[in-house]
Amino acid sequence: xxxxxxxxxxxxxxxxxxxxxxxxxxxxxxxxxxxxxxxxxxxxxxxxxxxxxxxxxxxxxxxxxxxxxxxxxxxxxxxxxxxxxxxxxxxxxxxxxxxxxxxxxxxxxxxxxxxxxxxxxxxxxxxxxxxxxxxxxxxxxxxxxxxxxxxxxxxxxxxxxxxxxxxxxxxxxxxxxxxxxxxxxxxxxxxxxxxxxxxxxxxxxxxxxxxxxxxxxxxxxxxxxxxxxxxxxxxxxxxxxxxxxxxxxxxxxxxxxxxxxxxxxxxxxxxxxxxxxxxxxxxxxxxxxxxxxxxxxxxxxxxxxxxxxxxxxxxxxxxxxxxxxxxxxxxxxxxxxxxxxxxxxxxxxxxxxxxxxxxxxxxxxxxxxxxxxxxxxxxxxxxxxxxxxxxxxxxxxxxxxxxxxxxxxxxxxxxxxxxxxxxxxxxxxxxxxxxxxxxxxxxxxxxxxxxxxxxxxxxxxxxx
Numbered sequence: 001x002x003x004x005x006x007x008x009x010x011x012x013x014x015x016x017x018x019x020x021x022x023x024x025x026x027x028x029x030x031x032x033x034x035x036x037x038x039x040x041x042x043x044x045x046x047x048x049x050x051x052x053x054x055x056x057x058x059x060x061x062x063x064x065x066x067x068x069x070x071x072x073x074x075x076x077x078x079x080x081x082x083x084x085x086x087x088x089x090x091x092x093x094x095x096x097x098x099x100x101x102x103x104x105x106x107x108x109x110x111x112x113x114x115x116x117x118x119x120x121x122x123x124x125x126x127x128x129x130x131x132x133x134x135x136x137x138x139x140x141x142x143x144x145x146x147x148x149x150x151x152x153x154x155x156x157x158x159x160x161x162x163x164x165x166x167x168x169x170x171x172x173x174x175x176x177x178x179x180x181x182x183x184x185x186x187x188x189x190x191x192x193x194x195x196x197x198x199x200x201x202x203x204x205x206x207x208x209x210x211x212x213x214x215x216x217x218x219x220x221x222x223x224x225x226x227x228x229x230x231x232x233x234x235x236x237x238x239x240x241x242x243x244x245x246x247x248x249x250x251x252x253x254x255x256x257x258x259x260x261x262x263x264x265x266x267x268x269x270x271x272x273x274x275x276x277x278x279x280x281x282x283x284x285x286x287x288x289x290x291x292x293x294x295x296x297x298x299x300x301x302x303x304x305x306x307x308x309x310x311x312x313x314x315x316x317x318x319x320x321x322x323x324x325x326x327x328x329x330x331x332x333x334x335x336x337x338x339x340x341x342x343x344x345x346x347x348x349x350x351x352x353x354x355x356x357x358x359x360x361x362x363x364x365x366x367x368x369x370x371x372x373x374x375x376x377x378x379x380x381x382x383x384x385x386x387x388x389x390x391x392x393x394x395x396x397x398x399x400x401x402x403x404x405x406x407x408x409x410x411x412x413x414x415x416x417x418x419x420x421x422x423x424x425x426x427x428x429x430x431x432x433x434x435x436x437x438x439x440x441x442x443x444x445x446x447x448x449x450x451x452x453x454x455x456x457x458x459x460x461x462x463x464x
Contacts, residue, residue, distance in 0.1 A: 049085075049089060068108060128451075136452065150264075212249050212421065228243060254428060307343070316335075354378065
């Protein structure tokens with residue numbers, strides 16, 4: 001009985017002179033009177049398998065009329081090839097699962113990425129997106145591998161929450177209340193006590209606060225890796241309404257420990273992608289970002305520079321005398337992408353970690369420095385995109401955190417459990433967040449974040 005092999009395994013094992021079975025979708029078909037060249041792929045590899053179909057085949061007429069995207073099962077003899085590919089299959093039998101109809105939207109001619117977003121249910125059939133999503137898989141596995149090796153415990157944090165971890169207010173509300181008959185309090189406000197959870201709830205913007213409870217509460221080192229949601233009305237190529245976040249939290253970690261963990265994680269992601277997705281990266285680089293592989297290798301082999309926000313502003317203000325920035329640089333303002341890229345690409349020429357930002361532009365939970373003006377925050381900047389990771393040492397002092405929340409007019413009743421951590425065995429601790437799609441976009445070289453997630457959710461778009 002013939003052995004069924006995935007196309008990836010065919011190229012890895014090369015069982016020449018053996019009869020095997022492959023299954024997949026036709027990438028192209030060239031006919032002649034005596035035989036046809038059929039190219040098939042099953043999604044497991046960037047390499048396509050060439051199949052020679054002889055005209056003597058019983059159903060050759062049916063097979064010769066197949067078009068791109070039709071699905072087939074082919075049994076044949078694998079032989080060494082005289083062409084560019086190392087092996088090819090000589091078909092003895094071709095079973096047609098489904099012959100494509102004439103309105104199949106993917107054709108051999110080049111198709112724009114914008115159009116492919118409109119048919120996202122089919123774009124995994126293309127070389128570009130099969131490469132992107134195999135790479136995404138490897139990066140996800142590399143994430144779990146890295147944190148497991150660093151003795152972190154994988155934690156599943158809630159998707160539905162009653163607290164705003166970022167304090168930004170850009171959250172999707174979760175409710176079962178009838179929109180046409182909303183219950184009201186005596187003050188005319190929506191009475192969320194009658195809602196499903198008995199209070200106002202939202203889709204989570206971050207699992208950080210819950211992760212902190214397990215890190216400081218007893219597990220020591222944890223990480224989350226799950227979906228998060230932001231209702232920010234942004235239409236840029238770098239923002240999604242639904243995306244995945246990687247968020248480690250570690251007890252007894254200083255900001256410097258946090259920075260070392262972040263740089264090690266970035267290097268590990270790049271290393272695994274080069275080792276396991278070489279063909280995919282070469283294809284994507286040749287098509288979309290010619291310098292991408294060179295940049296990734298540079299980052300992987302570089303020492304990450306560290307500089308304070310104050311020093312970075314001085315560098316940028318000095319550079320502005322001869323270098324034109326679209327946005328002005330001043331102490332107290334957040335750094336823009338052009339500033340971040342200048343630091344990493346032009347000034348330091350390597351990945352750069354900026355620390356100690358002004359407290360006014362950072363979140364409430366970040367540890368206050370002794371100057372009372374800055375916090376122990378960090379942003380990891382990489383050549384090509386700017387910020388890839390944001391993190392901080394968390395404020396472990398109850399009184400300082402209480403004052404910070406009061407200054408920001410935050411309701412402490414929503415965070416009572418978070419504040420408990422500062423009363424019961426509190427310790428210094430740190431963590432960071434990495435938007436997983438940002439990492440996939442960076443390593444793949446794709447320029448739009450909508451092209452590195454299977455079904456992008458953006459303002460006015462929830463198709464599929």
